[in-house]
Amino acid sequence: MSAIRAIQAVRSGRIDSTRVRAVVRKEVTDYRRNRFVLGTMTVLPILFLANPIINIFTAPTNVSHTALDARVGSTMLFLLLVPVILPATIAATSIVNEREQGTLEPVLTTPVRSEELLIGKALAALIPAVTIAYTMLGIFLLMVKLFAHQQVADVTLEGPRILAQVLFIPLLAGWAIWAGLAVSVRANDVRVAQQLGTLASLPPLAITALMAFNVITPSFRVAVLFAVGLLLLDVLAYRLIAPMFDRERLITARRAK
Amino acid sequence: MTATMDDPVLVVDKLTKTFGSRTAYSDVSFSVGRGEVFGFLGPNGAGKTTTVRSLGTLITPTSGKATVAGLALTADNAVEIRKRIAIMTEAPGLYGRLSVTENLKYFVGLYHLSDGEQRIKKALDAVNLTDRAQDICSSLSKGLRQRVGLARTLLNDPEILFLDEPTSGLDPVAARGVHDLITGLRDRGVTIFFTTHRLAEAEALCDRVAILNTTLRTIGRPSELREQLFNRGLVVTTATPLADPARVFTGLPGVEGWEPDPAGGYRLAVSDPAVAAPEVVRALVHAEADVLSVGESRHSLEDVYLELVNEDVEANQR
Numbered sequence A: 001m002s003a004i005r006a007i008q009a010v011r012s013g014r015i016d017s018t019r020v021r022a023v024v025r026k027e028v029t030d031y032r033r034n035r036f037v038l039g040t041m042t043v044l045p046i047l048f049l050a051n052p053i054i055n056i057f058t059a060p061t062n063v064s065h066t067a068l069d070a071r072v073g074s075t076m077l078f079l080l081l082v083p084v085i086l087p088a089t090i091a092a093t094s095i096v097n098e099r100e101q102g103t104l105e106p107v108l109t110t111p112v113r114s115e116e117l118l119i120g121k122a123l124a125a126l127i128p129a130v131t132i133a134y135t136m137l138g139i140f141l142l143m144v145k146l147f148a149h150q151q152v153a154d155v156t157l158e159g160p161r162i163l164a165q166v167l168f169i170p171l172l173a174g175w176a177i178w179a180g181l182a183v184s185v186r187a188n189d190v191r192v193a194q195q196l197g198t199l200a201s202l203p204p205l206a207i208t209a210l211m212a213f214n215v216i217t218p219s220f221r222v223a224v225l226f227a228v229g230l231l232l233l234d235v236l237a238y239r240l241i242a243p244m245f246d247r248e249r250l251i252t253a254r255r256a257k
Numbered sequence B: 001m002t003a004t005m006d007d008p009v010l011v012v013d014k015l016t017k018t019f020g021s022r023t024a025y026s027d028v029s030f031s032v033g034r035g036e037v038f039g040f041l042g043p044n045g046a047g048k049t050t051t052v053r054s055l056g057t058l059i060t061p062t063s064g065k066a067t068v069a070g071l072a073l074t075a076d077n078a079v080e081i082r083k084r085i086a087i088m089t090e091a092p093g094l095y096g097r098l099s100v101t102e103n104l105k106y107f108v109g110l111y112h113l114s115d116g117e118q119r120i121k122k123a124l125d126a127v128n129l130t131d132r133a134q135d136i137c138s139s140l141s142k143g144l145r146q147r148v149g150l151a152r153t154l155l156n157d158p159e160i161l162f163l164d165e166p167t168s169g170l171d172p173v174a175a176r177g178v179h180d181l182i183t184g185l186r187d188r189g190v191t192i193f194f195t196t197h198r199l200a201e202a203e204a205l206c207d208r209v210a211i212l213n214t215t216l217r218t219i220g221r222p223s224e225l226r227e228q229l230f231n232r233g234l235v236v237t238t239a240t241p242l243a244d245p246a247r248v249f250t251g252l253p254g255v256e257g258w259e260p261d262p263a264g265g266y267r268l269a270v271s272d273p274a275v276a277a278p279e280v281v282r283a284l285v286h287a288e289a290d291v292l293s294v295g296e297s298r299h300s301l302e303d304v305y306l307e308l309v310n311e312d313v314e315a316n317q318r
Helices: A003-011 A017-032 A035-057 A065-079 A082-099 A106-107 A114-147 A151-156 A159-186 A190-201 A202-211 A220-244 A248-254 B049-057 B075-084 B100-110 B116-124 B142-152 B172-187 B199-205 B222-227 B245-249 B273-286 B301-317
Strands: B005-021 B022-034 B037-043 B063-068 B085-088 B160-164 B192-198 B208-212 B213-218 B232-238 B254-262 B266-270 B291-296
Touching: A017 A035, A017 A114, A035 A065, A035 A082, A035 A114, A035 B213, A065 A114, A065 A151, A065 A159, A082 A106, A082 A159, A106 A248, A114 A151, A114 A159, A114 A220, A159 A190, A159 B022, A248 B049, A248 B266, B005 B037, B005 B049, B005 B192, B022 B063, B022 B192, B022 B208, B022 B232, B037 B049, B037 B254, B049 B063, B049 B160, B049 B192, B075 B085, B075 B199, B085 B142, B100 B116, B100 B142, B100 B266, B116 B142, B116 B222, B142 B160, B142 B172, B172 B192, B172 B199, B192 B199, B199 B301, B208 B222, B213 B222, B213 B301, B232 B273, B245 B266, B245 B273, B254 B273, B266 B273, B273 B291
Parallel strands: B022 B213, B037 B192, B037 B208, B085 B160, B160 B192
Antiparallel strands: B005 B022, B005 B063, B208 B213, B232 B266, B232 B291, B254 B266
């Protein structure tokens, strides 16, 4: 399918939600029985939640507001690593794994469109990643509210900071998924796909790091502007990746002529 | 149900596919009637799977045209064509961590079919897997997985069912099960296009066969192909060699020639076995030969296949 056709398919609303749901259901059922995915989904959030909590509770209170701000910013950046790394790992293996197991070709013989398959796989990676990340954020904020020193709590619970976290979690996950899927449709090996997928998902974190380290002062306006930027990046990534899904190349490892 | 060529469900016209400088198949033309079981034979690398993938809209042909289930084989029709057909790939490609039913449910969703439960039940009944519906697919034997793969192709009631080497790697009992399924589907009027290396199964199951070796070498009913390629003949076996076989066989009505059979006995080329056989028997009795048997020589589809493929090998060596 040419790039123009793929984009036309999306624009004309020919995406069948039943097929997308079928892909999501199958993927989620498969994850639940996959020890590697389950292990990653369990261990990674615990590690990435423990570190910020320790960091916040050991923060000195006799430092300047700027120093405390920087510490809180870097701590909360940790919470954004899970919605980046987790879905990137899952998405990066989702197509190449099916190729290796021989399950992709039977799927492609059905009426499912490339866009439906990609959206289904993206949602299946997005839903658990965002759920886990919001749960982590909730637990972290609750712990800070209940047990942290008032000075630290005041800095951590600033409105723009929380808004940025809430907006950035799904948007960063979205970028990570498209980056992972882009790697997955091109890669021929699962391990290479995992490594490249994780690497490709990291660049947008740099933007959030600028806010975390107060290079850009966090405010509601800045948080929303960056969120809109990330959203545009996600849409652009999807539009670039959908045409990369070349059925002929995926089946024969040769590009369609 | 009998197949009819008045109502072709698959028409292929000069289809060619190249990958760079390599030709997968070239200038392939044939048509398949509704309800026909059509065998597609050829050696490894002959282009059989690529042809099936092309007709299933997975691969774009380089040139030529085709009509699949009433629709022109174009990118615009790809989704609609895939709704009307089903392809069973050589490996069944099941999700090992999902149960048989979960695998089938996934495909019911991909086909966007209503009454999914009923369809799954019907498909499992057809392949005798109802009692294994909840089994996890990784625990199934290869034969059972193949049957799940077949059940999956029945979900959408396809007009054309493409089976790519459906008995590959199966033991004879499991292969027999697949044969019975194909026969059952033919009786229900499903058009079946299947590739195979097993020539005996093609001969037993197919209304017509085509032999592909990058180009289409021949097409027709197995009996027609035998007659096209081989002279009709009689095989005579005697307890002891004839003293003067030339005197016995030469000049008999309907007998065009004879030669000793390396396996013992004699092979006679005849114009019509029904005319020649009584004459040969009379001549043998007259010659006081100890006749063990007189029968029509049978060339199998395998003989036809080997004859054509060997021609290609010899041509390539020249």
